[in-house]
Amino acid sequence: MLSIVDIVKYVVAFFFLYATVFFLLLAIQNRHALTRPVPDTRFRPRITVIIPAYNEEKHIGRCLRSLLDVHYPQDKLEIIVMDDGSTDGTYALARSIAKKNRIVKVYTQPNAGKAATLNAGIAHARGEIIATLDADSYVSRDAILKMLPLFDSEDVAAVTAAVHVRPKRNEGFLRTMQKLEYLFIVFSRKILTFIDAVPVTPGPLSMFRAWVFERLGPFDEKNIMEDQEMALRIQAADYRIRSSMDANVYTEVPENFGALLNQRVRWHRGGLRNNLKYLRLMSPSYGDFGVMMMPMTFIALFSMLALFVITGGYYFSTSFYYSTSLGLESLLLGIEPLHIMGIFVMLFNIAWVLWGLWIFKNEKVNPFKLVLYLFVYLYLITLYWFVAILRELRAQRLSWDG
Amino acid sequence: MKRTLSIPLYFLALAITLLVFAIGVYIGTAIDTANLGSIQRNLDEVGSGVSSLEFLLLSEDPQFFCPVYLDELNRINTDIERIGQRLTLLEEEKGIVDAELKRRFFLLEMNSYLLSQRVNTQCTQNITLIMYFYSNQACAECARQGVELTESRRQAGDVHTYAFDGDLGSPIVTALKDKYNVTSYPTIVIDDRVFEGFVDASRLRAEIG
Numbered sequence: 174m175l176s177i178v179d180i181v182k183y184v185v186a187f188f189f190l191y192a193t194v195f196f197l198l199l200a201i202q203n204r205h206a207l208t209r210p211v212p213d214t215r216f217r218p219r220i221t222v223i224i225p226a227y228n229e230e231k232h233i234g235r236c237l238r239s240l241l242d243v244h245y246p247q248d249k250l251e252i253i254v255m256d257d258g259s260t261d262g263t264y265a266l267a268r269s270i271a272k273k274n275r276i277v278k279v280y281t282q283p284n285a286g287k288a289a290t291l292n293a294g295i296a297h298a299r300g301e302i303i304a305t306l307d308a309d310s311y312v313s314r315d316a317i318l319k320m321l322p323l324f325d326s327e328d329v330a331a332v333t334a335a336v337h338v339r340p341k342r343n344e345g346f347l348r349t350m351q352k353l354e355y356l357f358i359v360f361s362r363k364i365l366t367f368i369d370a371v372p373v374t375p376g377p378l379s380m381f382r383a384w385v386f387e388r389l390g391p392f393d394e395k396n397i398m399e400d401q402e403m404a405l406r407i408q409a410a411d412y413r414i415r416s417s418m419d420a421n422v423y424t425e426v427p428e429n430f431g432a433l434l435n436q437r438v439r440w441h442r443g444g445l446r447n448n449l450k451y452l453r454l455m456s457p458s459y460g461d462f463g464v465m466m467m468p469m470t471f472i473a474l475f476s477m478l479a480l481f482v483i484t485g486g487y488y489f490s491t492s493f494y495y496s497t498s499l500g501l502e503s504l505l506l507g508i509e510p511l512h513i514m515g516i517f518v519m520l521f522n523i524a525w526v527l528w529g530l531w532i533f534k535n536e537k538v539n540p541f542k543l544v545l546y547l548f549v550y551l552y553l554i555t556l557y558w559f560v561a562i563l564r565e566l567r568a569q570r571l572s573w574d575g
Numbered sequence: 576m577k578r579t580l581s582i583p584l585y586f587l588a589l590a591i592t593l594l595v596f597a598i599g600v601y602i603g604t605a606i607d608t609a610n611l612g613s614i615q616r617n618l619d620e621v622g623s624g625v626s627s628l629e630f631l632l633l634s635e636d637p638q639f640f641c642p643v644y645l646d647e648l649n650r651i652n653t654d655i656e657r658i659g660q661r662l663t664l665l666e667e668e669k670g671i672v673d674a675e676l677k678r679r680f681f682l683l684e685m686n687s688y689l690l691s692q693r694v695n696t697q698c699t700q701n702i703t704l705i706m707y708f709y710s711n712q713a714c715a716e717c718a719r720q721g722v723e724l725t726e727s728r729r730q731a732g733d734v735h736t737y738a739f740d741g742d743l744g745s746p747i748v749t750a751l752k753d754k755y756n757v758t759s760y761p762t763i764v765i766d767d768r769v770f771e772g773f774v775d776a777s778r779l780r781a782e783i784g
Binding site: 187190191194195198199202328368369411412413457458459460461462463464506507508509510511512513514517 | 576578579580581584585587588589591592595596598599600602603606610661664665668669
């Protein structure tokens with residue numbers, strides 16, 4: 174006889190398995206498009222790149238240099254550094270670079286937050302395409318040329334870049350894990366393009382048609398996840414967001430667990446609030462985005478917990494007591510249909526990850542670290558959600574510290 | 576843009592998910608059937624071991640065979656404990672109760688208990704014999720008592736534990752409950768001394784000696 178807890182476990186497992194299968198099928202259906210190079214459309218609009226910067230003295234130089242080196246006609250490129258009241262040498266450094274390069278413009282304002290800084294930059298922008306680039310990131314030389322062809326129809330409002338972790342010598346555990354994570358996010362985001370379901374225009378580098386801000390309004394200045402809010406606003410207005418897998422931008426990531434936890438809790442809390450704000454999009458009238466992507470955000474609340482419950486943790490903990498006398502046999506005795514579903518979810522996840530790695534053939538991945546990623550790092554999302562929900566329930570103020 | 580729904584993908588994903596679920600049910604059921612069959616075979620093997628030992632005890636010079644009795648008895652008790660654990664795991668984790676298997680298991684436990692008593696007498700041994708009556712339905716303390724008993728037995732050494740499910744209505748268990756006047760759970764009988772209610776580890780150790 175199934176208890177209510179059993180029924181909940183089976184329902185969560187069923188939906189999780191269903192979503193995993195759906196996205197794998199979607200990837201299979203579009204397998205050729207994944208590897209096919211995007212032809213250049215010769216679309217060369219005037220582009221304004223806005224770099225919001227707050228105390229980025231260490232990174233702003235590298236960021237600007239990468240933009241100045243980018244393959245794009247200089248007369249069609251405008252770079253705006255929008256200093257958000259930095260207390261370090263960010264403004265002075267950007268000004269000194271601007272003196273030598275007339276396409277770079279630097280403005281400053283009293284500290285007002287990232288969204289407000291972006292909006293202030295947009296007010297100065299003259300480009301037909303507006304790109305937002307985080308000051309702690311830098312672009313590959315062909316990034317712009319790789320992104321522009323994806324504006325292949327008038328209803329494409331935004332194009333996102335392939336965000337990677339900045340390469341570094343002697344990468345530690347957390348950095349390697351995030352590097353893998355970012356790879357799979359790029360891969361997954363590309364798959365989402367096929368059903369017009371990209372849910373975020375990431376801060377490290379995204380491009381927007383300038384009319385987006387005229388028609389849909391500026392970035393939400395009260396929103397800590399303004400890049401996700403803008404993407405949801407674009408989806409709500411039925412415009413398309415495309416994702417590139419080879420327009421690379423490299424960004425800084427948290428180096429220690431405390432910083433990572435704060436970043437992820439901030440993402441999850443901001444994401445949860447944004448998804449609740451746009452709950453109306455969870456409807457068949459928004460196509461696959463409304464039926465598959467929006468619910469996924471809420472299923473993700475339980476996803477890793479479910480995976481943990483279905484497979485490893487639950488399985489081994491219930492078998493642990495018996496294993497002292499029954500040994501490995503206890504693992505076999507305890508197998509239920511739920512576990513088989515969990516094993517399949519795990520196998521499909523592994524297939525997904527291996528496919529992602531095959532796509533990024535150039536990335537050398539240590540198999541041991543991949544195992545750690547799959548069986549240790551991924552489960553951290555459960556902790557992020559737990560802390561995020563706890564802080565939401567305690568109505569703790571949402572800030573950049575999570 | 577005009578929004579669309581990838582209907583064929585939704586149905587294909589549903590079909591595959593249902594197929595995986597069906598595979599899960601099939602494998603789960605096949606494993607349960609194989610497990611129950613294996614427990615049955617183990618019961619038969621241990622049962623024949625008990626019978627052989629009973630015959631040996633009827634020999635003219637039983638004391639001569641004491642080392643053999645002790646060795647065999649230990650093996651039988653280890654096997655019985657293992658079968659008990661397997662039955663409990665199936666019952667607690669998966670809700671599978673095979674009344675016939677459990678009836679045979681309790682009978683085997685009783686046989687082993689009586690054998691141990693005889694070996695204690697004939698071979699002047701001091702093996703502590705514990706009977707543990709539990710209920711899976713109306714006993715909040717039984718799970719904890721089971722853990723304490725297992726731990727105490729492991730620490731003490733020469734102790735044999737026999738657990739009986741009081742709810743099952745098995746004739747042998749009913750007879751034992753009547754003999755020791757067991758009316759509530761958990762109840763523990765240590766060498767014919769009856770303890771009603773939860774007995775903690777320190778008291779168990781003291782009683783086992």
